[in-house]
Amino acid sequence: MVRQFEDGLAFARAMDEQDPLRRFKERFYIPQDGIYMDGNSCGLCSRDAEETLLRALDDWKTYGIDVWSHPEANYFLYQDRLASLMAPLIGAKGSEVTICTNTTINIHKALATFYHPTPERFRILLDDLNFPTDKYAVDSQVKLHGLDPADAVKVVPSRDGKTLHEEDLIEAMTEDVCLILLPAVLYRSSYLVDMKKIADAARDRGIICGFDLSHSIGSVPHDFAAIDCDFAVWCNYKYLNGGPGAIAGLYINEKHFDRGPGLAGWQGNRKDTQFDLNMNFEPAHYAGAWQTGTQPILSMAPIEGSLRMFAEAGIEQVRAKSLNLTAYLMYLIDEKLKTWGFSYGNPTQDDRRGGHVALEHEDAIRINKALKDRGVIPDFRYPNVIRLAPVAFYVSYEDVYRLVEILIDIMESRAYEQYDGHRGTVA
Ligand SMILES: Cc1ncc(COP(=O)(O)O)c(C=O)c1O
Structure with missing residues (x-):
C-alpha cells in the first residue's frame, strides 16, 4: 500500500484529527504522561480493564x-x-x-x-x-x-x-x-x-x-x-x-x-x-x-x-492504524534518522510486518537509556535493537513524531554518550 506522509508536527496532528481510534487513548493510563512504545512487552492499563x-x-x-x-x-x-x-x-x-x-x-x-x-x-x-x-x-x-x-x-x-x-x-x-x-x-x-x-x-x-x-x-x-x-x-x-x-x-x-x-x-x-x-x-x-x-x-x-x-474498535481498524503508525515511523526514520546511523530491521511490506519497528543502531543500549530519561518507554533487545511498538489504542501520530524529534535531540546533543553500555538484567 502506498502512503503519503509528510514531515512536521502539523501533519502528525492532522493525522490524529482523522484517526477513528483517537478517542481510545484517554481511556488508558499512560505512565508519566510519556510516550509508551513498549506495548509489545507489557500493554497498558485501561479504565475499562x-x-x-x-x-x-x-x-x-x-x-x-x-x-x-x-x-x-x-x-x-x-x-x-x-x-x-x-x-x-x-x-x-x-x-x-x-x-x-x-x-x-x-x-x-x-x-x-x-x-x-x-x-x-x-x-x-x-x-x-x-x-x-x-x-x-x-x-x-x-x-x-x-x-x-x-x-x-x-x-x-x-x-x-x-x-x-x-x-x-x-x-x-x-x-x-x-x-x-x-x-x-x-x-x-x-x-x-x-x-x-x-x-x-x-x-x-x-x-x-x-x-x-x-x-x-x-x-x-x-x-x-x-x-x-x-x-x-x-x-x-x-x-x-x-x-x-x-x-x-x-x-x-x-x-x-x-x-x-x-x-x-x-x-x-x-x-x-x-x-x-x-x-x-x-x-x-x-x-x-x-x-x-x-x-x-x-x-x-x-x-x-x-x-x-x-x-x-474492531481488530481490522486496530491493524490498519498500527500499520499506518509503523509505516509513518519508518518514513521518519528514513527522512530524519538515517544520517545518525539508524536503520530498521523489520520488514517493510504490510503483509509481512507485525506491530513494532525494530530500530537498529550500534549505540542502541545507550540511546535506549537516554530515551527512557526523556519520557519515552521503548524496549531494548541485545545487541542493537530498540523495539518501538506504536500501539493503535494509545499511541498517536504526534507521539511518533515527537519520539523521532527526541531521538534527533539525543544524537545532536550527544546526550547518549553519558550513559554506560551495560545491558543490565532486565531490558
Ligand atoms: C513469543 C513469546 N512466547 C512466550 C512468552 C512468555 O510467555 P509466558 O511468560 O506467559 O510463559 C513471550 C514473552 O515475551 C514471548 O514473547
Whole structure:
C-alpha cells in the first residue's frame, strides 16, 4: 500500500484529527504522561480493564464462595465468556479458545496433547528466532519421552537472523517430523510468518502445526478458520492489555476435541458433572477441557474490559492504524534518522510486518537509556535493537513524531554518550 506522509508536527496532528481510534487513548493510563512504545512487552492499563477488575473484586466481597455460581457473577464459566470475546481476534470459534495459566504452560499442555513420538516420527521442528521459552518447553517435553533434544528437536536456521523463509521450513518437514511450532510474529524483527502456507504444508504431510501468537494477537488479525492449524498459544499481557502476567490464551482446533487434554485437571471436566466429583475424568468437549486447576479470576478480569475495547474498535481498524503508525515511523526514520546511523530491521511490506519497528543502531543500549530519561518507554533487545511498538489504542501520530524529534535531540546533543553500555538484567 502506498502512503503519503509528510514531515512536521502539523501533519502528525492532522493525522490524529482523522484517526477513528483517537478517542481510545484517554481511556488508558499512560505512565508519566510519556510516550509508551513498549506495548509489545507489557500493554497498558485501561479504565475499562480497571473497571472489570474492580467489579470482580466487588463481586468477591459481596458473594464470597457464591461468586462462582451467582446468576449475575457466575465466574465458574468466566473463561468461556472471555473466550467468546477473544475468538474473533483470531477468526476462531469461541469453543476453540480458552484462557488459562501462562503461555509456556500452554505449550506444555499442547505438547502433552499432540506430541506422541514413534521411532519413525519423533522430531519437532522449530525456527531459531522464536522466543526461547518455546524451545525450553519443547526440549523438556522431548526429554520426558526419553529422547535427546539434540536429535529430536530440529531447528531451522534463519538465513539473515531477522526473517524466516517459509520454503526452508517446508523443506525441513521431512518424514521423521511429527510437530512444528513457530511464532506468528518474530519478537525481535516483527517479521510476520505466512501461517497459512506453513499450516497447509504441515497438514499435507500429517504434521501437527502450532503457533505462538504472543506478538500478533491484538495487533494482527488472524483467520484461523482458513489457516486451520492444530493449536496456538499466546500472552494476554502484550497487545491485549490484560495486565502484567495476565492469564494466557490457548486455541485447540475443534477437530481435536475428541482427543481430550494431555494434561488433565478437574476444571477441564464436563461442566454439568464437574461437581459430581467422580474419580474418572470426563473431558469437556471444547477447548475448556484444557483447563486444569481453578481459574485466577482476578487475573482474568482486566482482560474483559480490554476485550470490550477490541469489540468496540474492531481488530481490522486496530491493524490498519498500527500499520499506518509503523509505516509513518519508518518514513521518519528514513527522512530524519538515517544520517545518525539508524536503520530498521523489520520488514517493510504490510503483509509481512507485525506491530513494532525494530530500530537498529550500534549505540542502541545507550540511546535506549537516554530515551527512557526523556519520557519515552521503548524496549531494548541485545545487541542493537530498540523495539518501538506504536500501539493503535494509545499511541498517536504526534507521539511518533515527537519520539523521532527526541531521538534527533539525543544524537545532536550527544546526550547518549553519558550513559554506560551495560545491558543490565532486565531490558
Ligand atoms: C513469543 C513469546 N512466547 C512466550 C512468552 C512468555 O510467555 P509466558 O511468560 O506467559 O510463559 C513471550 C514473552 O515475551 C514471548 O514473547
